Amino acid sequence: MKNVLQIVILLIILMGSFSLQAQTKLGIKGGFNFTFLNEEQGNFGANQKVQTGYYFGAFTNLNIKNKFNLQPELLFISLGDFKFLNAPIYFKYNINDDFNILVGPSINYFFDFFNAKLKVRADLGLTYNLSSRLDLQMKYTIGFEEIAPNGIFLGLGFKL
Incomplete structure (x- = not known):
């Protein structure tokens, strides 16, 4: 528990320190998640069941170079x-002004x-930018173990 708390505090400090730079944006997000559980195995199968939930939190977008964040x-x-x-921690590629692809690990x-x-x-x-501050988000999460099943997240993000 102590290590996780230290990781969380470090992430918050990093997000806050990066937000001081001119090309960095902070935001909040939230939405619903749909997780695919299998009662017999740790992957998709015949006895698959979907469980719904919700999520909320914060993000920061750090401009690396040109279309990469x-x-x-x-x-x-x-x-x-x-x-x-x-x-x-996503590597984000801007396809154009409205569409972005995000890929990365998730702890x-x-x-x-x-x-x-x-x-x-x-x-x-x-992500699809509905305006300069509001975007629609969808992500697919791939779990590598039984207790980390696959899921789909749908939500909105608001840039502060």
């Missing part, structure tokens, strides 16, 4: 009985799971 996030996710922190810390509380997943996302 780095976008770390810190999200709180609630999914049925599970509550956890999600800290993805999850489960608050209420009895063992192996830290899980790593891979994310692939798309």
Whole structure:
């Protein structure tokens, strides 16, 4: 627990320090998630069931070069009985002024799971800018283990 708290504090400090630069944007986001669980196995299968939840959190967008950005996030996710922190670090590519692709690792810390509380997943996302400050977001999360199943996240982001 102590290590996770240190990671969270470090991410918040990094997000805040990067926001002081001119080409950095802070924002908040939230939405719904749909997670695909399989009661017999850790992947898609015959007894698949979908569980819905919600998420909210903060992000920062760091301009690296031309159309490339780095976008770390810190999200709180609630999914049925599970509550956890999600800290993805995305490499973001601007296809054009409105569409972006995000890809990267995602670290999850489960608050209420009895063992192996830290899980790593891979994310692939798309954003569509509805305006200069508001965007529509969708991401697909690939879980590598039984307790880190695949999921789809749909939500909105607001740049401060």
